[in-house]
Amino acid sequence: MFEFQLDQTDGYARAGLLKLPHGEVETPVFMPVGTQASVRTLSPLDLEAAGARIVLSNTYHLHVRPGEEVVAALGGLHKFMAWPHPLLTDSGGFQVFSLAGSRKVDEEGVEFQSHVDGSRRKLTPERAVDIQWALGADIAMALDHVVPGDADKAAAEDALERTLRWLERCAAQHRSLTEDAKDRQTLWPILQGATFPDLRKTSLEQVQTIEQWTGIAVGGLAVGEPKDAMFEVLDSLAVSLPNDVPRYLMGVGFPKDLLNAIARGMDMFDCVAPTRIGRNGGAYTPDGPLQIRNAAFRRDTSPIDESCDCETCSTYSRGYIRHLFAADELLGLRVLSLHNVRFLTRLASEAREQIKAGQFSGWSNEWINRYNKRGSS
Amino acid sequence: MFEFQLDQTDGYARAGLLKLPHGEVETPVFMPVGTQASVRTLSPLDLEAAGARIVLSNTYHLHVRPGEEVVAALGGLHKFMAWPHPLLTDSGGFQVFSLAGSRKVDEEGVEFQSHVDGSRRKLTPERAVDIQWALGADIAMALDHVVPGDADKAAAEDALERTLRWLERCAAQHRSLTEDAKDRQTLWPILQGATFPDLRKTSLEQVQTIEQWTGIAVGGLAVGEPKDAMFEVLDSLAVSLPNDVPRYLMGVGFPKDLLNAIARGMDMFDCVAPTRIGRNGGAYTPDGPLQIRNAAFRRDTSPIDESCDCETCSTYSRGYIRHLFAADELLGLRVLSLHNVRFLTRLASEAREQIKAGQFSGWSNEWINRYNKRGSS
Numbered sequence: 001m002f003e004f005q006l007d008q009t010d011g012y013a014r015a016g017l018l019k020l021p022h023g024e025v026e027t028p029v030f031m032p033v034g035t036q037a038s039v040r041t042l043s044p045l046d047l048e049a050a051g052a053r054i055v056l057s058n059t060y061h062l063h064v065r066p067g068e069e070v071v072a073a074l075g076g077l078h079k080f081m082a083w084p085h086p087l088l089t090d091s092g093g094f095q096v097f098s099l100a101g102s103r104k105v106d107e108e109g110v111e112f113q114s115h116v117d118g119s120r121r122k123l124t125p126e127r128a129v130d131i132q133w134a135l136g137a138d139i140a141m142a143l144d145h146v147v148p149g150d151a152d153k154a155a156a157e158d159a160l161e162r163t164l165r166w167l168e169r170c171a172a173q174h175r176s177l178t179e180d181a182k183d184r185q186t187l188w189p190i191l192q193g194a195t196f197p198d199l200r201k202t203s204l205e206q207v208q209t210i211e212q213w214t215g216i217a218v219g220g221l222a223v224g225e226p227k228d229a230m231f232e233v234l235d236s237l238a239v240s241l242p243n244d245v246p247r248y249l250m251g252v253g254f255p256k257d258l259l260n261a262i263a264r265g266m267d268m269f270d271c272v273a274p275t276r277i278g279r280n281g282g283a284y285t286p287d288g289p290l291q292i293r294n295a296a297f298r299r300d301t302s303p304i305d306e307s308c309d310c311e312t313c314s315t316y317s318r319g320y321i322r323h324l325f326a327a328d329e330l331l332g333l334r335v336l337s338l339h340n341v342r343f344l345t346r347l348a349s350e351a352r353e354q355i356k357a358g359q360f361s362g363w364s365n366e367w368i369n370r371y372n373k374r375g376s377s
Numbered sequence: 378m379f380e381f382q383l384d385q386t387d388g389y390a391r392a393g394l395l396k397l398p399h400g401e402v403e404t405p406v407f408m409p410v411g412t413q414a415s416v417r418t419l420s421p422l423d424l425e426a427a428g429a430r431i432v433l434s435n436t437y438h439l440h441v442r443p444g445e446e447v448v449a450a451l452g453g454l455h456k457f458m459a460w461p462h463p464l465l466t467d468s469g470g471f472q473v474f475s476l477a478g479s480r481k482v483d484e485e486g487v488e489f490q491s492h493v494d495g496s497r498r499k500l501t502p503e504r505a506v507d508i509q510w511a512l513g514a515d516i517a518m519a520l521d522h523v524v525p526g527d528a529d530k531a532a533a534e535d536a537l538e539r540t541l542r543w544l545e546r547c548a549a550q551h552r553s554l555t556e557d558a559k560d561r562q563t564l565w566p567i568l569q570g571a572t573f574p575d576l577r578k579t580s581l582e583q584v585q586t587i588e589q590w591t592g593i594a595v596g597g598l599a600v601g602e603p604k605d606a607m608f609e610v611l612d613s614l615a616v617s618l619p620n621d622v623p624r625y626l627m628g629v630g631f632p633k634d635l636l637n638a639i640a641r642g643m644d645m646f647d648c649v650a651p652t653r654i655g656r657n658g659g660a661y662t663p664d665g666p667l668q669i670r671n672a673a674f675r676r677d678t679s680p681i682d683e684s685c686d687c688e689t690c691s692t693y694s695r696g697y698i699r700h701l702f703a704a705d706e707l708l709g710l711r712v713l714s715l716h717n718v719r720f721l722t723r724l725a726s727e728a729r730e731q732i733k734a735g736q737f738s739g740w741s742n743e744w745i746n747r748y749n750k751r752g753s754s
Contacts, residue, residue: 036704037697043708044692066675066700073676074696082692298443299450315421315459319451320414323443327413330707331420 001183002214004246008356012238012265015355018215018246020086020138021183022078023053027246027267028351030253030344031056031088032275036065037081040275041334042341044082050310050338051345054086054138056270059131060095064114064121068134076136087137088270091128091170091190093144094219094251105145107162125169133177133185141217142170144190149225156194163192164206171211188248190219195229197236204240216241217248218266222257234264241265255284255347255371259364262351269348274340279333281325284343288371292336297322310342311335378560379591381623385733389615389642392732395592395623397463397515398560399455400430404623404644405728407630407721408433408465409652413442414458417652418711419718421459427687427715428722431463431515433647436508437472441491441498445511453513464514465647468505468547468567470521471596471628482522484539502546510554510562518594519547521567526602533571540569541583548588565625567596572606574613581617593618594625595643599634611641618642632661632724632748636741639728646725651717656710658702661720665748669713674699687719688712 003019016027032039032047035058039047047055062071074080077087096103096112103112109124125143132140143166145159167189174187189207193199207216218237221230234249241247246267252258253271261269274284281293285305290297292304300318312321312335324332347367354363378398385392393404409416409424412435416424424432439448451457454464473480473489480489486501502520509517520543522536544566551564566584570576584593595614598607611626618624623644629635630648638646651661658670662682667674669681677695689698689712701709724744731740 036700036706038701038704038706038708041707041711043688043711045688061704065704066696070676070696070700074678074694080694080697080700082697299447301451311420311422317451317457319443319447320457320459323413323447323457324415327415327438327442329413329415330418330710331415333707334418334420334711 002186010355010358010360013262013355013360015352022086022138025053025086028262028348029268030348031270032341033270033272036061041337046338050342055083056088059089060092063131064116068131072134088139089132089135089137091141091143092123094146097146125166126173129170129173140185140187142167142189144219146220147194149223151194153196156199160192160199160203168210186214188215188217190217192220195225200233215246217250219250222251238265256368274344275337278336278340283336284340292322293325304339310339312339379563387732387735387737390639390732390737392729399463399515402430402463405639405725406645407725408647409718410647410649413438418714423715427719432460433465436466437469440508441493445508449511465516466509466512466514468518468520469500471523474523502543503550506547506550517562517564519544519566521596523597524571526600528571530573533576537569537576537580545587563591565592565594567594569597572602577610592623594627596627599628615642633745651721652714655713655717660713661717669699670702681716687716689716
C-alpha cells in the first residue's frame with residue numbers, strides 16, 4: 001500500500017509512482033499546502049482541476065484549531081476537507097520552532113504557546129504521532145527539532161541528535177498504532193543537520209538504522225540559509241539517498257528551486273508560495289513572475305499565461321484580474337492562487353515527461369533561462 | 378430582442394419568460410449582485426452552477442473604478458467579467474444617494490465625490506445612459522432621485538418630479554445611442570414616490586406617457602421604510618402595472634420578501650444579502666437562517682441544507698464550514714455565498730413552478746411558516 005516505483009532516472013533526476021491508500025501520485029510532484037485543512041481560497045474541485053494529486057496539511061494548526069478530535073468526529077481529515085485523494089501531514093515540529101512566542105525544548109518534547117488562545121501545550125514525539133493518526137493522512141511525519149538556517153554546528157548537531165532520538169520514539173508509537181491497520185498510514189523520517197554535509201550524512205545513516213522507511217524527507221532547508229548552501233546539502237545527499245523510496249524536500253517550491261532540486265534527485269515538494277504570492281497579486285509565468293497590480297496591465301486583454309490551461313487563464317484577462325485586485329475583490333485572490341498552483345503542478349508534470357524522455361537537464365536549463373529573463377523568484 | 382412572454386398567472390403572481398440579447402430568463406428571477414463586476418467570492422462558473430441567469434452590476438462603482446472606458450477596452454462588461462449571459466446595470470442613482478459623502482442635486486444632475494479617490498464628479502441623466510451604453514449590459518436603468526424611506530411627502534414628490542424629467546432625458550439619450558443598434562440594450566424606467574401610494578400612481582402614469590417600455594422597475598423601496606409600507610405600495614401597484622412587461626423590484630431579496638413580492642406581481646429581484654450574509658457566516662435554510670459560527674455546529678456532520686443541490690451542500694459538513702470561519706479561511710466566505718445564491722435562485726424557480734401549477738399562495742404560506750419557526754430574516 002505504500003509502494004514507490006522508480007520509472008526512470010535521468011542523471012540524478014527521477015520519475016516515479018507513489019502508491020498510497022487514497023490514490024497514486026506521479027513524481028516529481030508539487031503538493032499545495034492546506035495549512036488549516038484548506039488550501040487558501042481554493043476548493044477541492046479547484047485543486048483537482050489544477051492537477052493537484054496530494055495535499056499537505058499542518059498538524060500544529062489542526063491540533064490547536066479545531067483539534068484533532070473534532071476532525072476525527074467529522075470523519076477524519078480526508079472527509080473533513082472533502083479531499084478524497086492522498087494527504088500528508090507535517091509533524092508540527094517546523095511550526096512550533098518557527099512560530100513566534102516562547103517555546104521550551106527538552107528531551108521529552110517541546111512546550112509551546114497556542115497562537116489561537118495562548119494556552120501552553122506540549123508536543124512530544126508520541127503526541128505528534130497520535131495527533132496525526134487521529135487526523136488520518138496517508139503520510140505522517142516524525143517530530144523533528146528544526147534550527148534556523150544560520151545555526152552553528154554545535155546547535156545543529158544537538159538538534160540532529162535529539163531528532164534521531166525522537167524518531168525512535170515516533171516509530172515505536174506509530175508501530176503500536178498501526179498494528180491492526182498497517183495499510184492506513186505510513187510514517188516518514190525527516191533528515192536534519194542544517195547546512196553541514198557531514199551532519200546530513202550522519203543523519204541519513206542513523207535514520208536508516210532505525211527502520212525500513214517508505215519515504216524520507218529532507219527538512220531544515222529553505223529556512224533562511226543561502227541558496228547555495230541548500231543545493232550543496234542536496235548534492236551531498238543525492239549520491240547517498242536510497243533509490244527505492246521517494247524523497248521529499250520540505251517547504252521548497254519556488255519554480256526554479258523545484259527544477260534545481262529535481263535535478264538533485266528530489267521527488268516531492270510543498271510550499272505556501274503559490275497561494276501566498278497569488279493573494280498578494282503575484283502570478284507565475286514562463287517569463288518570470290508578474291505583479292498584476294502593475295498599471296501596465298490595466299487594459300491588457302491577454303491571459304496571465306498564454307500557455308496555461310487553468311480556469312483563470314482560459315476565463316479572465318489580465319485587465320480584469322488587475323481590476324479585481326484594485327477593487328479588493330476576493331475573487332482576485334482565488335484566481336491567482338489557482339493559476340499559481342496549476343503552474344507548479346504543470347511544471348512538475350513537464351519535468352517528469354522530460355525525465356522520461358532523457359532530456360531533463362537541457363530542458364530545465366532552457367526553462368530557467370527564459371524564466372530569469374524577467375523575474376527572479 | 379427585448380420580449381416578455383407571460384406564461385401563467387396565479388392571483389397576482391406571474392410566471393414569465395424574458396428574452397434578452399444574451400439569453401432568456403425565466404421569471405420570477407433572483408439576480409445576484411456583482412457590484413464591481415464580480416459577485417463577491419464567486420466565479421462565473423459558480424454563478425452558472427448556482428442557477429443564476431442574469432447578474433446585476435453597479436454603474437457608479439464601475440464608473441469610478443476601473444472606468445467604463447477600461448471596461449469597454451476589455452471588450453465590454455460581459456467579456457470583462459466573463460459572464461456571457463444577461464446583465465443589468467443600475468443607473469448609479471441609488472449609489473450616489475446612499476453612499477456617504479457630500480452630494481449636490483440640481484436639475485442638471487447630481488454631483489458627488491468618488492469613494493475611491495475623492496474626486497468630484499457629476500452624473501447627469503445623459504451621462505448615466507452613456508456610461509451604461511459603454512458597459513453594454515442587456516438592460517440599462519434610467520437615472521433616478523432616491524429619497525430615504527422616511528422622506529416626507531414634499532421631498533418624495535420633488536424627487537419623483539425630478540426623476541420623471543430625468544427619465545425623458547435618459548430616454549432621448551438612449552434612443553440616440555441605439556439608433557443603429559436597437560437590439561443591443563434596452564432602457565427601463567424606475568418608479569419613485571416613496572411610501573405614498575398616490576405618488577406611486579402618478580409615477581406609473583407619467584412614466585407610461587413617455588415611452589413604450591420593455592420593463593418597469595420599482596425603486597425607492599427597502600430603503601429604511603417599514604415593511605408594511607413597502608407591501609402597501611406593491612399592493613397599490615399590483616392592480617395598475619401593465620401586464621406585458623416584467624416588473625423589477627430593486628434591492629429586495631430576503632427570502633420571505635421575495636415570496637411576498639412575487640405574490641404582489643413582481644418578477645425580478647436583486648439583493649446583496651445572500652453574499653453579504655454569507656461572508657458573515659450566515660446561511661439560509663428552509664428552517665430559517667443559521668449562523669455557522671455557532672458552537673453547536675462544531676461536530677455537525679450534516680450539510681447546511683439537506684434539500685440543497687449546491688456544491689457547498691453536496692461537499693462540506695457544517696462542522697467543516699464552521700472551522701473555516703473560526704480559522705478565517707477565505708473558502709468559508711465563498712461556500713456560504715454560493716449556497717445563499719443557490720438558495721434564492723431555487724426559491725424563485727420553485728415559486729415559478731408553483732405559479733404554473735396554480736398553487737403559489739398555499740405553497741408560499743407553508744414555506745414562510747416553516748422558515749419563520751427558526752429565523753426571521
